[in-house]
Amino acid sequence: MASGSGRMPAVDEIARLSAMPTDLVTFWRSCTGIIAEAVPHYWTPCFFTLDPATLLVTSHFHEGLDEFPAEALAHEYYGDDVNKLVDVVRSSAGISTLHEATDGDPSGSPRYRFNMSMGGDQELISRLRTKRGDTWGAVSLYREPGAPLFTAADKAFLQAIGPHLAAGAQRAMAFGEAEDPDTSDAPGLLVIDDTWKVRSTTPSAQAWLERLSGAEASHELPAAVVAVAAQGLQNGRDGDAAAVAFSRVPVGDGTWALLHGAPLHGEDERRVAVIIEPAHPARIHPLLMAAYGLTEREQDVVRLVLTGASTAEISASLYISGLTVQNHLKSVFEKTGVRSRRDLVGKIFFTHYEPRVRDNEKRVLRGAAVRGGPIPPGDAAAARRL
Incomplete structure (x- = not known):
């Protein structure tokens, strides 16, 4: 096992990989061996992507486990236990082991008994949060008895x-959706050379260029x-393979776009990949x-409930009283047909996110792009039939 200083090359290599425009599964696989060398563990890592807006699971990837067990998902959202994903990613440290969470005796934990049935004794969960503060996933490692x-x-x-894995996951999902878009605001991808000539582009990129330029007919980038591409090319010249240029810009309709500029390597000419995606x-x-006819304020309350926020935290975040929070929740429960926060989280996950998880599992098996966020309502039934 490498020492702390000996692990720095592994950190640098994962940082370098996170800057590469590639699909999510390729990124996870490229990181797996590096993590195993630095932190030996049982089997392979279990990678999760989470929706940054809700912290609900959108995909998982565990080499050799094509389908996440239904009982484990049900326990994650309906069960009473410690070391749940949302609790770990919301914690100050963003990392926890099941042994620590149970004071060294995990035998009473249902997730421990499930892990043991899969051959793993210890469980460690680590948050994947970017340096800008967005949580895009988590990784779980296990050790045998x-x-x-x-x-x-x-x-x-x-x-x-963690921040490199988070940034890499965000970029990889944007890259995959740019290559295979399924929404009107899908990310766009351009490959630009050092003469500012566009060498390749995805179908959704043109719409983003028009929104950024504010005009439909423009022959100039x-x-x-240009700014994010120039910085990306400069990073490549400086040999900083892990540096990705970022820019957050308005797109003229009250929304913002996030631009990534990553230098491309292995070619005779200098090129940069620019990904354009919704900022939030x-x-x-x-x-x-x-789905439920919730008011704007009720939606704000629900979004915070999904992330595990308490009444006090919701009150502080929305600048409303605790009593108002409870009144909003009472209305939400009536509209959604549930009786508790846990039931609300479970209903929204299994109605709108679990179909995305299952769809992504099938997409991984056929080599298609992994997607984030809840699945569009019209696609949920189709995802279950595939």
Whole structure:
């Protein structure tokens, strides 16, 4: 097992991989061996993507486990236990082991008994949060019975790579959706050379260029695209393979776009990949309105409930009283047909997110792009039939 200083090359390599425009499964696979060398564990890592707006699971990838067990998902959202994903990713440290959460005796935990049935004894969960503060996923590692406990150094390594894994996951999903779009606001991808010539583009990129330029007929790249491409190319010249240029710009309709500029390597000419995507995809809001008729404020309350926020936290975030929060929740419960916060979270997950998880599992098996966010309502039934 590598020491703390010996693990720095592994951190740097994952940072480099996170800058590459690639699909999500390729990214996870490229990181798996590096993590195993730095932190030995049982089988392979279990990678999750989460919707940053709700912290609900949108996909998982565990090599050799094509389908996440239904009973484990049900327990995650309806069961009473410790070390749940949402609790870990919301915690100050963003990392926890099941042994720590149970004071060294996990035998009473249902998730421990499930892990043991799969051959794993210890469980460690680490948050994947970007440096800008968006949580895009989590990674779980396991150790077999009799193996040494995860150490502080193990946890420090996972905390060090967490922001890189998060940024890589965000970029990989945007890259995949740009290559295979399914929504009107799907990310766009352009490959630009050092003469500002566009070498390749995805279908959705043109719509983004028009929104950024504010005009339909323009033969020049918008200034924001040129700026992020130039910085990406400069990073490539400086040999900083892990550096990705970012820019957050308005698109003229009250919304913002996030631009990534990543240098491409392995070619004779210098090129940069520019990904353009919505800065804050909040697909859950229109979905909640359409499905349940929630008011705007009720949607705000529900979004915070989904992330595990308490009444006091919701009150502080929305600048409303605790009594008003409870009144909103009473109305939400009536409209959604549930009786508790846990039931509300479970209903929204299994109605709008579990179909996305299952659809992504099938997409992985056929080599298609993994998608984030809740599945569009019209696609849920189709996803279950595939």
